[in-house]
Amino acid sequence: MSIHLLPAHVQAAEDLVAEAAAHGGLAPLDIEAFWHDDDEAHRDIWAADCPQMPLGVRMSAECVFAELDEAEDWHRHYHDGAYKQALCRRYNDRAEPIVGRRLLDESAPPDPSHIWPQPKQLYDIFEAKNIWNNESYWLMQVVDTPRDLEALLERVEKRLDSLRDFLLPSEWHSEKKRLQELGIPSPIYRAQRGPVTFATSIFGVENLIYLLIDQPDLAQRFSCVLRDAILARARILDEERGWDAGASARGWYWLDDNCYLLNNEMYEVFARPILEAVFATYSPEPGDRRGQHSDSDMAHQLPSLAKLGLNEVNLGPNISVAEIRQALPRAAIHGQLAPFTFSRNEEVNLVAECIRDAEMARTQRGVIFSTAGSINNGSRLTGLRLIMAAIQRHGQY
């Protein structure tokens, strides 16, 4: 549902949609001028001479099914690189005349002999399984009671004592020399499912909330072990890359949809210390990336995100550009188009939300117009063209 829309936004949107309808569904747009200005806008999203609100939507490979009217086969989409490549190529063939660019990655799947063996994930350290079920991967619950959690944390703590042996697969060292000689860098670790989403996945949502209320000491220990595991995994993979602590790549990004489930007091106790420690290590300078995606109701967590100095956010659609900007004056805001507005192809709302956000961005800039969350299958190229036209007509700075 669209929020914060004014009658003027809706009126302007209806006019543009009517024009598109009169042209076979294609919104009036100077494609070449749009991309020229968009490239310019991305050069510095804060600049006084930034020509227009930059567009962040580049669609996603999920959108191929609805756009191409293909039967959904998500398992194959995730696991068959050639199949996905073919779909993306067909999608791009369709995209080019509508929006003027080939949006999806249509490069060939990597040569298997050029892929590093997979180091174990954070969830492996916590004995969790990531299971394919109902068209997606789900991180499954490991423990259900505080007593079992305590036992798990003890095992994880022991595991952290010799984490390198646990983390790296047996063939790692034999492959390392060969792949380094080919100039293929080993994987590093700079993004993670956020602490609340991770903890609620492996321990249960209610269990974590009850733990924070009833057994704050154990909750704090859980938080500390999680922090230590993240830092240790990142450090080991850096070392395998040949980096020491001072010379590693900067920046970190969190994906923490569930953090809205905690009140701010709980978030401060459980999650913020983890983000703080990771940012202190990997994003120590003001310009280093401190990003978070949480496509949920995030207003109550903004004070914590502000304390953490986030400089890049992609938050849920119930919060406005103005509210985020007030809390995070220097954060790039990726949003605030409601994902359902896009995937349900609500054309008038699509345009109206774009005009709304352009108005809120005009004074302070820093908004990259994107979905406030994921781009879902059902989101259409004609919808993207409408957005582009809306920016060209109403989103000029």
Place this chain on the structure above:
Amino acid sequence: MQKMTARERVHSALERRPVDRLPVTEGFWAETLTRWRTEGHLGPDEDPIDHFDLDMRRAGGLNCIADLDFEPIVLEETAETILRLDGNGASLRRHKLYSTTPEHVDFTVKERGAWEKAIKPHLLAIDRRRIPFENYREERDKAAAQERHFCWAGMAPFEQMHPMCGHEYMLMGMALDPDWVRDMVNTYAEFTIRHLDLLFAEEGLPDSIWFYEDMGYKHSPFMSPTMYAEIMQPGHEKLFRYAHDLGRKVIVHSCGYVEPLLSGLVEAGMDCLQAMEVKAGMDLPRIWRNFGQHIAFCGNIDVRELVSNDPERMRAEVDRKIRPVLAGGGSYILHSDHSIPPDVDYETYAAFLAYGRPLGQLTWPTRRAS
């Protein structure tokens, strides 16, 4: 074993003593009875308790609306729903065409101040209008004439609080202002005891006391065991002690997954746990292993197996759930895991009773041996 009256049978089951056959009680959807009547299985006014010779009658629930003088205000009405502000200060949207859980739209009480000002004063004195004397008397007399067990049945504090302040405010209160919720629990417990005292003094005692207390949902209780112990349990102890002081057993009905709360409920004095919804995660054989030495059980027959209308599936479910309890010397009252919806054929339900009832005889030699 000598044949028992229904009253004796339920009494024995609640005392966790042998029975001549399993006692039975059940809840039927109105649509189920309509269907079975339309199909000619039940007479137009025939009571299913009489028709199936069920063992228990229940009556007597109190009117817990805070302000009985408040005339409900219709805030919105459509062809299908009606939104009303009621004497609890709650705006609840109900469906007009069928009965279902109301939508919680808004509440006057969101925190302690509004509770103390708008609700609590109404609950401190006895009001005879809250007590269904006549209905209680009629059902009790009917049960006595038929030698059936008679239960007073009504809400306990959790079920009394949420229609007034909603689940969300109540649960946030438990986390953020537990003293407020403790006060509500205690106020409602004392409110109930005051009114039951009057009812029982004028109309006589029931055979047992049944509290409705839905404290769980799918796979989780609404609160942690610690929160239960600190906030809810004192109220339950007060109510259950009251029943025990009258020499009456306590049956607790709860929908949802409440297994983590059972230690506390047993400690509070619960004598029998009822419903045990399978789809929420409740499993009688497991619960029996942990709590069978302390309480009797009623329910947990997965209604989806009855809905299948497949006699084999029905028998398999009954065997899987009840036989381990009885074989271990446990005590059980036959009941679905909630109630009987209209998809259950009359023949299936009749076959369920015919198959389940005789299993009660299994308990005797095992119990004697133990």
